[in-house]
Every structure is written in C-alpha cells, then in structure tokens.
Amino acid sequence: MEPIRLDHVQFERIDYTGGRRKISRPVGDGPRYGDSEGHAADLKSFAELVIADVEERSAVLGIDPKLILVVETGPPVAVDDEKGWANSGLRIVDSSVQKKVVAFGSDPQLSEFLKRLEAYRKGPEGKQKHPPYLAFFDGIDTVRPYGPQDRMGGLLDVALSSPSNDVLVVDVEVWYPSDASLVKEWLKQIKAGVTGRGGEVVDEYLGPAAGICLVRVKASRDVVEQLLHVDLVARIEVVPGGAPRNTALSQYSNEEIGALPTPSSDAPLVGLIDSGVATEHPFLRGCVAGAVVLSDWLPDGADRTGHGTAIASLIIRGQIEAQLTDGEWEDPPCRLLSVRVLDEQNELPMHRLVENEIEEAIRFLASEGVRVINLSLGDLGANFDGGKAPILAGMLDQLARELNVVFTVPTGTAFPADYIEEYNEDFGRIYARALVESDLTRIIDPAPAAIALTVGSVVPPPRVMPLGMRGMGEAGWPSPFSRVGEGVAGAVKPELAAVGGTMVQEIGSWDLRLADEAKVLVADGRPDATGVVTHDLGTSFAAPLVARMAGALHGAYPNASANLLRALILQSTQDAPDFLDGYVDLKKAERERLQRRATGFGIPVMLNSATSDERNTVLYAEDDIEVDDVHLFALPIPVAFFERRRFPRGVTIALCYDPPVRVRRYDYLGSRMAFEVVRGISADAALKLFLDDTAAGHINAAVSPLSEMSPVNRIGFSPSKTARSRGANQLGRYVWKQSLSRLSGKDDEFLLAIQNTRRWVAPKSKQRYALTVRFWVDDRLPPIYNEIRSRVPRLRARERLR
Numbered sequence: 105m106e107p108i109r110l111d112h113v114q115f116e117r118i119d120y121t122g123g124r125r126k127i128s129r130p131v132g133d134g135p136r137y138g139d140s141e142g143h144a145a146d147l148k149s150f151a152e153l154v155i156a157d158v159e160e161r162s163a164v165l166g167i168d169p170k171l172i173l174v175v176e177t178g179p180p181v182a183v184d185d186e187k188g189w190a191n192s193g194l195r196i197v198d199s200s201v202q203k204k205v206v207a208f209g210s211d212p213q214l215s216e217f218l219k220r221l222e223a224y225r226k227g228p229e230g231k232q233k234h235p236p237y238l239a240f241f242d243g244i245d246t247v248r249p250y251g252p253q254d255r256m257g258g259l260l261d262v263a264l265s266s267p268s269n270d271v272l273v274v275d276v277e278v279w280y281p282s283d284a285s286l287v288k289e290w291l292k293q294i295k296a297g298v299t300g301r302g303g304e305v306v307d308e309y310l311g312p313a314a315g316i317c318l319v320r321v322k323a324s325r326d327v328v329e330q331l332l333h334v335d336l337v338a339r340i341e342v343v344p345g346g347a348p349r350n351t352a353l354s355q356y357s358n359e360e361i362g363a364l365p366t367p368s369s370d371a372p373l374v375g376l377i378d379s380g381v382a383t384e385h386p387f388l389r390g391c392v393a394g395a396v397v398l399s400d401w402l403p404d405g406a407d408r409t410g411h412g413t414a415i416a417s418l419i420i421r422g423q424i425e426a427q428l429t430d431g432e433w434e435d436p437p438c439r440l441l442s443v444r445v446l447d448e449q450n451e452l453p454m455h456r457l458v459e460n461e462i463e464e465a466i467r468f469l470a471s472e473g474v475r476v477i478n479l480s481l482g483d484l485g486a487n488f489d490g491g492k493a494p495i496l497a498g499m500l501d502q503l504a505r506e507l508n509v510v511f512t513v514p515t516g517t518a519f520p521a522d523y524i525e526e527y528n529e530d531f532g533r534i535y536a537r538a539l540v541e542s543d544l545t546r547i548i549d550p551a552p553a554a555i556a557l558t559v560g561s562v563v564p565p566p567r568v569m570p571l572g573m574r575g576m577g578e579a580g581w582p583s584p585f586s587r588v589g590e591g592v593a594g595a596v597k598p599e600l601a602a603v604g605g606t607m608v609q610e611i612g613s614w615d616l617r618l619a620d621e622a623k624v625l626v627a628d629g630r631p632d633a634t635g636v637v638t639h640d641l642g643t644s645f646a647a648p649l650v651a652r653m654a655g656a657l658h659g660a661y662p663n664a665s666a667n668l669l670r671a672l673i674l675q676s677t678q679d680a681p682d683f684l685d686g687y688v689d690l691k692k693a694e695r696e697r698l699q700r701r702a703t704g705f706g707i708p709v710m711l712n713s714a715t716s717d718e719r720n721t722v723l724y725a726e727d728d729i730e731v732d733d734v735h736l737f738a739l740p741i742p743v744a745f746f747e748r749r750r751f752p753r754g755v756t757i758a759l760c761y762d763p764p765v766r767v768r769r770y771d772y773l774g775s776r777m778a779f780e781v782v783r784g785i786s787a788d789a790a791l792k793l794f795l796d797d798t799a800a801g802h803i804n805a806a807v808s809p810l811s812e813m814s815p816v817n818r819i820g821f822s823p824s825k826t827a828r829s830r831g832a833n834q835l836g837r838y839v840w841k842q843s844l845s846r847l848s849g850k851d852d853e854f855l856l857a858i859q860n861t862r863r864w865v866a867p868k869s870k871q872r873y874a875l876t877v878r879f880w881v882d883d884r885l886p887p888i889y890n891e892i893r894s895r896v897p898r899l900r901a902r903e904r905l906r
Contacts, residue, residue, distance in 0.1 A: 135242045136178055140235045143242075144225030150247040151214050151221070157249050158212055158335075165297030165327070170335035171209035172197075172250040172279070177243045188240055192217045197279045198338065198492070198768035206250055206338075206768075208281050252332035257341030259485050264329065272328050273306070273454055277338040277495065278317040280768065287317050290336040294319060297334070303327045307457040314502035315766045316495055320457045338768065342485070343454060358386055358636050361428075364421075366390035367436040372662070374419050374655040375469035375477035376648075377462060378412035380405045380444035382629035386636050387417040387424075388440070394472075395442040398464050401453050408448040413629020414640060415480050416440055418648040419655065423603065424625050428637070438655030441474055446481075458483070459499050466500075470507040475658050475666065477509055478651035479550070480644035482516040486549035491770065493592045494549035497556075498767035501832075504555040505762040510666045511556035512651040514643035515587040515598050516548035520607070520616055531616070532576040532609040535584050536683040540698045545587050551598070552591045554773060554832040555762050557654075557670055559647040560702055561586040561604025562680060567621050573608040575622050580681040582702035583607075584616075586643050589701045592772045595831030596823070600673070601680055601703040602649040605641025653710050667760045667874035668726055674835045675722065675758040675876045677706035700823065705835040718887035723877045723896065728870045731775050731862035734794040736787060737875075739854040740895035742888035744881045745844040751882035754839035757781070757821065759858065761832055761873035764865055774865035777873060778829035779836070780810060780857045781819040784847040787855060794857040816845060819854070 137143035154173050161169045175194075189196050189207060193216035198206035209217070223236040235241075263269045278294060280287050287310070295305045303323030310317055320343065321328070331337055364386060373393055383392045383406075395405035407413045417424070420436045427433045443465040445452060452458050462479070469477055479500075486494050493501075500511050520535060523542035539545055551558045561583040569575055576584045583606050591597030605623040607616050620639040628638035650673065657669050664672070680703035684695045716722045729735050745753050757779055764774035782790055797810055810818060821828075821836030828834040860871055881888055 135234070135238060137242055140227055140238070140241075141225050144221050147241065147244060147247060148218065148221055148225075151218060154247055154249050155212065155214060164333045165294075165330050166300060167293045167297050167334050167336060171212045171214070172335045173207055173209065174248050174250050174254070175205045175207055176245045176248070177205055178245055192220055192237075192240065195281050196769070197281050199770045206254075208279060250335070255332050255337055255339050257339060259342040260328070260340055263342045264325065270325055271322065272325060273320065273322045273343045274328055274331075274340050275343055275457065276319045276321055276331060276340050278319065278336055279338050280312075280315040280317045284312055291317060291319060294331075294334065294336060298323055298327060298331075301327045301330075306455045307460055309457045309459040309463075311459065311463075311499050311502060313506065313764070314498040315768060316459070316498060318457055318459060318495065320455075322454075361386045361636055362431075364389075364433050365435045367420075367439050371437065371439050372476070372655050372658040373441045373469075373472065373474045374438045374651055375466075375472075375474040376412060376416055376419065376440055376442045377445055377465045377469075377477065377479050377481070378415055378442065379409045379446035379450055380407040380412045381416045381440070381442045382407045382413045382627075385413055385417070385627050385629055387421050387627040388413070391420045391436055391440055392416070393439045393441045395444065396468070397444045398468055399445070399453075399456070399461065401455070402444055402447065405442060405444045407444075407629045408631060409446070409450050410628060410630035410633070410638070411446070411450055411480075411644070412442060412444065414626035414638070415478065415644060415648045416442065416629075417627030418624075418645060419478060419652045421627075422649065422652055424637075428625065437652065437659055438476075441469060441472055443468060458496060462496065463499060463503065466503050466507070466509070470503075470509055475509050476512070476651055476654040476669070478512045478648050480514055480647050482514060482551065483549040484516070487544070487546045488548065488552045488591070489546065490590065490594075493552050493554070493765065493767050493772050495767055497550040497553035497592075498765055498772075500550050500553040501555045501762075501765045504553075504666065505764065508666045510651075510654045510669050511553065512647045512654065513550055513553060513556050513558055514604075514647040515551045515558055515560045515589075517585050517642045517644070518545045518587050519585050532574060535576060536581055536702070537687065537698070539582060539584065539586070540588050540684075540701045547587045547589055547591070547597060551587070554592060554595060554765065557600060557650055557673065557833065558589075558591070558598040558704075559643065559650050560588070560598040560601040560704065561641075561643040561646040562601045562703060562707065563606040564603045564622070564624065569608060569621050570619055572611050573617070573619060573621075574611055576607045576609055576616070577683070578681060580703075580707065581683040582680075583641070583643070585641070586646075586702060589704075591831060593770065593830050594827075596700050596704055596828060596833070597831070598702075599704040599831075599833050599835075600650055600677065601707050602646040604643050604646035607641075650708060653708055656710060665726055665872065665874055667762055667872060668724060668876070670760040670833055671724070671758040671874045671876040672722075673708050674705055674760065674833060675756050675878050676708045676710065677704075677835065678709055679706045679837075696823065697827070700827070716889055718889050719883060719885070720878065720880045721889045721892050723879075723892070725875045726873070727875075728872045729777075729858060729860045731860055731865060731867065731869050731871065732798055733860055734791060734798055735858040736791050736794070737856040737858070738787065739781075739856055739877060740892055741783075741844065741852055741854055742879055742881065742891055744885040744888050745840065746846055747885055748843045749885065750842045751884050752839055752841050753844075753881040753885060754837060754879075755781075755819070755854075756835065756837045756878040756880075757856070758876045759834040759873060761871055763832060763871060766864070769864070771863045773832060773863060775863055775869070775871055776829060776861045777832075777834075777871065778825055778859045778861075779834070779875070780825065780859070781821070781854050782810075782813065782817055782857070783819075783854050784817045785855070790855045790857060794859055798859045798861055816847070 194207040306320040308319045563577040589597035623639035623641040
C-alpha cells in the first residue's frame with residue numbers, strides 16, 4: 105500500500121505561568137586551596153610580575169603595552185561569568201578548552217583585583233565560614249602575561265623558521281572586548297604601526313555580533329615578528345593557499361542529455377558561494393536566477409574551473425546516475441542564485457579577507473530572499489583542534505542567527521596519506537578506524553560552525569570496478585578522504601553525511617588510486633570540457649545534496665524558520681552502517697562516539713523530512729524560551745505502541761536553535777539547550793524536576809537527578825543527552841523492539857521537556873528554537889497518524905508537498 109502523503113502536525117507546549125525559577129549555581133564540594141593565605145600570596149606574586157612586565161616593556165610598532173593576562177583556572181571558576189570578572193577589574197576576551205581564561209585589565213595596576221585578593225588572604229570575617237571571594241580565587245591557579253607564544257599560528261611558526269620568507273601575508277586577529285569604539289581605536293593603532301614600517305594593510309573585517317576583528321597584512325618578516333609582541337593582537341596566522349583544481353575527465357554529450365525539466369518560477373532560491381556557474385550548461389539551463397560577482401577583482405560570475413557548476417548540478421539535479429541511465433529526470437525543487445568568490449585557481453584573493461568576501465556574498469543572497477546557502481569551501485590550513493571556534497565558522501553562526509538562513513558546509517577533504525603511515529592489503533577495510541581516530545583528519549574552518557549543517561562524505565552504493573580493483577569501504581561508510589569531528593566543546597560534527605565518492609585499491613597490492621567508477625557524476629563546467637558530465641569526488645559534493653533537501657523543504661514550508669528547516673532535515677536521518685563492527689577492543693559507547701565523528705546523526709532521506717504517512721507521523725513546534733527556563737510538551741503515545749507484538753516502534757526528536765556565539769570563548773554558545781522525555785509522573789512534578797535540574801547546571805552533565813530515574817520513566821535516547829546537547833543541532837532516537845509497558849493511570853502521554861541554561865548571554869534573554877518529533881511503527885502494527893492528529897491540541901493546515 106502506497107503511503108498517504110499527509111501534512112506535518114503542529115503541537116504546542118503546556119502553558120505554565122510563572123514556570124521560570126531563579127537560578128543559583130552551587131560552588132564545588134569544597135575549596136581546592138585550603139590555605140587561602142598562602143594561595144593569595146602566590147597569586148599576588150604572579151600578578152605583580154605581570155604588572156612589572158607591562159611597566160618595563162617599551163612600545164612596539166608605536167603601540168604602548170597593555171595589560172593582557174592569562175588566568176589559568178580550575179573547575180570551580182565560571183570562566184565566562186562576566187559580572188564576576190568585571191567586579192574584579194577584568195574583562196574576558198577569550199577562553200579555551202583548558203579553562204585558560206584570557207582577561208583584559210582596564211586598570212594596569214589591577215587595583216580591584218589585588219584589593220579583593222587581600223580580603224581573600226585575610227580569611228573569614230566575623231561569623232563567615234569561608235574567606236570572601238572564595239569561589240573566584242579558589243578556582244585560579246596562576247596568572248601570567250599573554251605572550252608571543254600565545255599569538256603564534258601554526259603555519260606562521262613554520263613560515264618564520266624558513267629564511268626564504270622575507271615578505272609574508274598574514275591575518276592578524278585583534279582582541280575584541282565589549283567596547284566597540286575601543287576595538288576601532290586598537291585597529292587604528294595596528295594599521296598605523298604596520299604602514300609606518302613599510303607594510304601594507306590589505307583588508308580588514310569587523311564582526312561585532314560574534315566579537316571578530318581581523319586585519320590582513322602584507323609586511324616584512326621583521327614587522328610580523330614585531331606584531332607578535334603587540335598586546336592588542338590575539339593571534340597571527342599565515343594566509344594559506346587555495347584548493348586543488350578539478351582534473352576529472354568528462355563524458356556524455358550535449359545531445360545525449362537533451363532538454364531537462366526546469367523549476368517553476370516561484371520555486372525557492374538556493375544560494376551558492378563558489379567559483380561561479382556555467383548558466384547555459386544543460387543541467388542548469390533555465391534553473392539559474394543569476395550568476396553574479398560582487399567584487400571588482402573578478403570579471404564576471406562565470407565558472408572558469410568547473411567546481412561551482414558541479415556543485416550547482418547537485419543542488420538542482422541531485423544524484424544523477426540513475427536519472428542519466430533511465431532518462432527520467434526529477435523536477436528541480438529549487439532555483440539557484442550564484443555568487444562567484446573564487447578565481448581561476450579556485451582561490452580567494454590575497455588582497456581581501458575571506459570574511460569580507462563571504463559575508464558580502466551572504467548578505468547579498470539573503471537580500472534576494474535566499475534562505476539556504478551552500479558553501480563547499482574550506483580553509484585547508486585551518487584544521488580544527490578541538491579548542492575555540494575558528495573565525496569563519498563564528499561569522500557563519502552569527503549570520504545564520506541574524507539572517508535566519510540555513511548554511512550547508514562540508515567537513516573538508518583529507519587523504520589516507522594524512523592519517524596512515526603505511527598501507528597494506530587490507531587497508532580498504534580498516535582505514536575507517538584510522539580515519540576517525542587520527543588527530544590529523546579533523547574538520548576544517550568553517551565546518552565547526554555550530555548552527556550550520558556540516559556534512560561528511562560516505563561511500564556510494566556498490567559499483568562495478570575496473571579489473572583488479574576494489575572500492576575502499578562499503579556503502580554508507582565514511583569516505584577515506586572525509587574529515588571528521590567533533591565540533592566546538594565536543595558538539596556532534598558533522599551532523600549529516602551524504603554520498604561523495606571513494607577511492608580504490610589494487611587487489612593484492614598496497615596501491616590506492618582514483619577511478620571514475622568510485623566517484624560521483626556531476627556537471628562538467630570547465631571551459632575546455634568536451635562533454636557535459638564528469639566524475640569527481642570530495643566532501644564538496646556531499647554538502648549540496650543536503651542544500652537541495654533544505655531548498656525543497658523551504659518550498660514545502662515557506663514560512664518555516666531556519667531552525668525548523670534544520671530540525672526537519674535532522675529528523676529524517678537514517679543511521680549510517682556500523683563501520684566499526686567487529687572491533688572487540690572498543691566498547692559500545694566509544695564505538696558510537698567514533699562513528700558520530702564521521703557520519704554524525706546519519707544520512708538524511710527526503711521522504712522522511714517532507715511528509716508524514718499512516719505509520720510515520722511528524723509533529724513540530726517553534727517557540728522562544730528564556731534562559732534558565734523549561735518548556736514542557738505533552739505527546740500522545742499511540743495505542744500501537746502498547747500492542748503486544750514483537751515488532752519495532754520508535755520516536756525520533758530533533759531540536760535546533762541559533763544561540764549567540766563568541767569566537768574567543770570555549771563557552772562558544774551563549775546558552776545551552778537540551779531535551780528529555782519522561783512518563784509516569786504528573787506535568788507539575790515533571791516541570792519541577794526539570795527546573796531543578798536546569799538550576800543545578802546539569803544540562804550537559806553525565807550525572808543529574810534525572811539519571812536516577814527508572815528506564816521505564818525516562819526515555820534513554822541515543823546519542824545520550826551529554827553527547828547531543830553540546831551542539832545547536834541535536835537529535836535523539838529510541839526504538840522499542842516490543843510493546844511499551846503500561847503504567848497504571850499514566851499510559852497515554854510522554855512529557856517532553858526543553859531546557860535552556862544560560863552561559864554568558866544576558867539574564868532573561870530569550871532563545872528561538874524549533875522542535876520536531878517523529879513517531880513511527882512497523883508496517884505490521886496499526887496506523888498511528890489519524891490517532892495522533894486527533895489527540896494533538898492544534899493543527900495547522902499545510903499544502904502537501906508534490
């Protein structure tokens with residue numbers, strides 16, 4: 105029986121007035137430093153050394169020394185509690201995974217800091233049990249200056265070690281405290297210092313919302329080395345080179361393709377920021393609303409390398425192998441608007457900051473009504489090391505929030521030589537573990553962007569390979585060139601995976617090769633192409649398949665927020681195959697974590713996103729929530745879940761939100777959200793339970809009062825709350841392999857709680873979010889759609905997706 109294509113069901117949360125509760129966070133189990141007098145004396149000595157260092161140093165490039173210090177902390181200190189630091193005369197401008205806080209002191213003598221330190225040294229006053237400011241100073245281990253070793257980028261370190269590099273092009277990141285006028289003054293001083301020594305300021309970028317200040321400098325080696333000693337500078341890195349060119353061979357002729365279906369004139373626009381497109385290519389003819397260039401350094405929006413045209417063909421046509429063979433082409437779900445930013449070598453210009461070029465393109469696309477943007481670009485020199493978010497990623501997150509757009513980005517491309525020292529005959533089977541365990545295959549900027557959908561590449565379905573060759577991996581395994589996560593603070597990155605090709609290995613040999621049969625088919629847009637189709641591979645070709653899905657969903661639900669579009673895509677995913685099965689030395693939890701590093705929550709399926717049917721019902725909600733608050737939803741449990749038959753049934757929940765971000769913080773997201781599902785308790789009891797849990801700061805903790813609940817009452821989604829709640833795009837699944845147990849008087853509903861815990865945003869800030877819930881049952885169980893529809897408080901009519 106064909107599934108009935110029905111609209112999604114909207115549901116609303118239970119409304120509790122006055123539900124939010126004042127939050128107070130406990131301070132540790134006891135002091136780390138029992139001798140407050142001795143610890144205070146040490147800290148005072150450290151602080152005096154920092155002060156003396158500033159007083160003794162002279163101006164560098166005409167810029168006077170400033171008090172920038174590193175405060176190394178332990179667990180008790182809330183490193184991003186701005187009020188606490190400000191009261192001590194310090195302002196946070198950076199924090200890292202090691203809880204190393206970089207603070208800017210407006211008072212070069214640290215007067216207030218030392219005053220409070222003295223009160224802490226004296227110990228308890230009167231009837232007090234603990235010294236004043238215990239929570240603050242007990243968490244500080246040491247204080248030291250922020251020096252050249254902290255500013256040195258990895259590529260710059262290599263460049264300065266080579267005597268041949270007399271002139272360098274570098275990106276200089278300037279500290280960004282909350283005072284925007286101060287940042288502009290600092291930027292002015294740095295520009296004057298560089299140009300006054302014969303250097304050139306090539307470009308500059310200010311991103312106030314995400315706290316970004318960059319200046320691109322072309323200068324002598326001596327000037328760059330001096331910049332490493334300027335206190336206003338946060339970090340300096342060499343501008344990396346561009347990506348390799350597409351060299352694949354083409355096949356098929358224009359005549360063989362013929363005329364293809366085109367999208368309707370009101371189909372949604374999907375934006376592409378790349379090398380331009382060949383608008384008259386048979387795959388794209390009649391589908392491109394514009395191919396523009398916004399910078400005067402490029403002549404036009406035409407594609408000179410073929411990369412942009414290949415990406416565009418995947419957005420418009422999707423995977424074309426079957427369509428090309430059958431001659432039956434799908435109607436495109438969207439139109440395309442392209443902005444060219446890459447030159448004839450697939451590179452951005454040296455004279456412009458990437459951030460300026462990309463932001464200009466994004467804002468243009470958004471002004472034209474684009475809600476989905478694909479950037480199959482990446483900084484090959486910016487491997488994410490698990491610390492703070494890279495700058496381009498931070499800019500994308502800020503723009504995603506501001507402009508209400510969905511970004512799709514690839515993880516980036518690596519190759520086996522990056523993560524394996526020696527090949528062997530079995531490498532085509534065992535590479536996947538080496539890939540996910542290596543520190544050399546991490547995602548590259550902007551893939552760590554928290555709000556963007558990051559996409560990894562997986563191996564295509566089996567194909568006939570050349571004689572004596574076999575493809576590496578199995579269908580759905582990570583491609584041997586696909587970079588892996590996690591994201592900032594351990595967030596699930598990538599969230600999704602799509603087909604991007606694989607490599608081949610000669611049977612009985614160690615040799616790895618590229619073969620057309622292992623690649624994906626895309627449009628050939630190179631000026632010298634002899635045909636219209638080519639083979640290529642890479643994560644660049646996985647991301648646009650997700651952009652295509654997002655475009656289709658935008659057409660089906662034109663009023664949906666970017667949060668909801670992302671949630672619908674996430675909840676459509678199917679688990680990728682277990683490519684670590686058989687490794688007995690890996691425990692289940694570790695195996696699942698490593699799998700998520702490559703394929704995230706799984707592989708999205710359009711049908712699951714766009715429709716409901718009789719046994720597969722999607723519910724959704726959009727709302728905003730105050731920090732340190734809880735929203736509660738009642739979800740009807742279908743009768744089929746209680747059927748005493750050994751057939752599977754399950755629920756999938758996706759939660760997406762767009763928090764403020766700050767790139768110089770390890771606490772990157774301004775607030776943290778999470779979801780939980782319980783049953784068998786009253787709504788009032790559930791609300792109190794989750795408010796208390798949020799107040800205690802357990803939203804991202806492995807242990808909380810909720811962990812003591814029986815599995816009958818608390819649904820144990822996979823991945824765990826601890827794993828999924830680290831990111832802005834979250835998904836959890838649970839499957840019952842047989843009937844759900846009945847609880848006396850409490851059988852008919854799940855209670856879904858949405859928690860929002862403040863990190864560093866202002867108190868009482870509100871956060872937008874979208875939520876989707878998918879109930880499904882085996883085909884041998886009774887239908888559930890009509891039952892759920894009749895029991896949900898409110899419905900919204902939607903046009904069915906054609």
